[in-house]
Amino acid sequence: MKIINKITKLNRPCFSFEFFPPKTDEGDIKLFKVVQELQNLNPDFVSVTYGAGGSTREKTFSICEKIQKEFNIVTMSHYTCVGSGREDIKENLNKLSKIGIENIIALRGDPPKDTGKFQKHEKGFLNATELIKFIREEGFEFGIAAGCYPEKHPDSPTPEQDVENLKKKIDSGTDFLLTQLFFENSKFYTFINLAKKNGINIPIIPGIMPITSFSQIQRFKDLANCSIPDVLIQKLDKVKENPDEFKKISLDFTVNQCKDLLQNDVFGIHLYTLNQSNATLEILKLIK
Numbered sequence: 001m002k003i004i005n006k007i008t009k010l011n012r013p014c015f016s017f018e019f020f021p022p023k024t025d026e027g028d029i030k031l032f033k034v035v036q037e038l039q040n041l042n043p044d045f046v047s048v049t050y051g052a053g054g055s056t057r058e059k060t061f062s063i064c065e066k067i068q069k070e071f072n073i074v075t076m077s078h079y080t081c082v083g084s085g086r087e088d089i090k091e092n093l094n095k096l097s098k099i100g101i102e103n104i105i106a107l108r109g110d111p112p113k114d115t116g117k118f119q120k121h122e123k124g125f126l127n128a129t130e131l132i133k134f135i136r137e138e139g140f141e142f143g144i145a146a147g148c149y150p151e152k153h154p155d156s157p158t159p160e161q162d163v164e165n166l167k168k169k170i171d172s173g174t175d176f177l178l179t180q181l182f183f184e185n186s187k188f189y190t191f192i193n194l195a196k197k198n199g200i201n202i203p204i205i206p207g208i209m210p211i212t213s214f215s216q217i218q219r220f221k222d223l224a225n226c227s228i229p230d231v232l233i234q235k236l237d238k239v240k241e242n243p244d245e246f247k248k249i250s251l252d253f254t255v256n257q258c259k260d261l262l263q264n265d266v267f268g269i270h271l272y273t274l275n276q277s278n279a280t281l282e283i284l285k286l287i288k
């Protein structure tokens with residue numbers, strides 16, 4: 001089932017979860033245990049990320065297949081075109097189709113670490129707009145999501161230019177958008193207003209990351225280029241050696257963030273689970 005058809009028929013916000021492909025066999029066992037625990041929450045869909053530069057391709061695909069077939073949850077594969085030419089991309093998409101995956105989030109991807117600017121593969125694509133256009137032109141019948149950036153993509157000089165490019169990405173055949181993680185809802189609301197002004201009317205689902213450790217904050221701040229309120233950092237810094245207090249403050253923060261978004265009529269909430277069930281279970285219990 002195409003996710004866009006499912007989520008636009010709901011008379012409520014949609015809820016979805018994101019997993020990543022583990023590096024070890026133990027990680028795999030843990031992941032499927034987590035999927036089983038979260039299955040009880042009836043997510044509207046789940047997604048599985050794609051390692052940098054396509055490094056987890058086979059694993060991403062096989063996890064998607066297993067979750068969809070064995071747990072009966074609509075599963076979307078992340079897919080990036082960095083380092084791939086058209087023939088390679090076509091082959092990968094055919095593989096996804098063959099295993100029954102009907103939804104992908106089509107992304108450009110990032111250049112390998114410390115190599116600077118994104119370089120187009122000589123037979124590939126410069127951005128996700130070109131990738132999505134290709135998927136549609138080749139006649140693949142995937143439901144297609146794309147990424148968007150409440151605090152703008154780092155390659156874009158201004159938020160206005162980023163949203164103009166986002167509109168082109170949508171016009172090439174995107175069904176709905178998932179955002180980069182963010183911690184300040186005001187940035188998301190400003191982005192939504194700018195998107196609307198640019199004629200963007202498809203569903204935009206915020207991606208929300210629960211905070212599970214102090215070191216994680218800095219890592220994701222750098223990785224995702226997002227701002228984190230100073231007051232939150234100060235509060236968490238004070239309790240970083242006290243796991244119970246840390247958990248309480250971080251959980252409160254995420255629950256309040258989600259509640260505020262839901263009160264402001266967001267289309268849904270996409271939770272980055274980090275392959276753990278506890279935070280997701282607690283957050284959902286308090287916001288649903």
Ligand SMILES: Cc1cc2nc3c(=O)[nH]c(=O)nc-3n(C[C@H](O)[C@H](O)[C@H](O)COP(=O)(O)OP(=O)(O)OC[C@H]3O[C@@H](n4cnc5c(N)ncnc54)[C@H](O)[C@@H]3O)c2cc1C
Nearest residue numbers: 049050078107108109127128129147153155156165168180
């Ligand atoms: C929800 C989400 C999930 C992600 N999952 C993964 C994952 O699983 N694996 C992974 O490796 N990475 C993932 N990423 C990271 C992503 O690969 C990087 O952020 C990458 O730098 C950009 O990918 P994109 O598809 O958003 O790029 P694009 O949409 O191509 O944007 C990149 C730059 O190109 C510009 N641009 C886009 N279209 C045009 C156009 N038509 N003309 C001119 N400029 C244009 C944009 O404004 C932007 O500045 C994810 C990101 C998000 C938001």
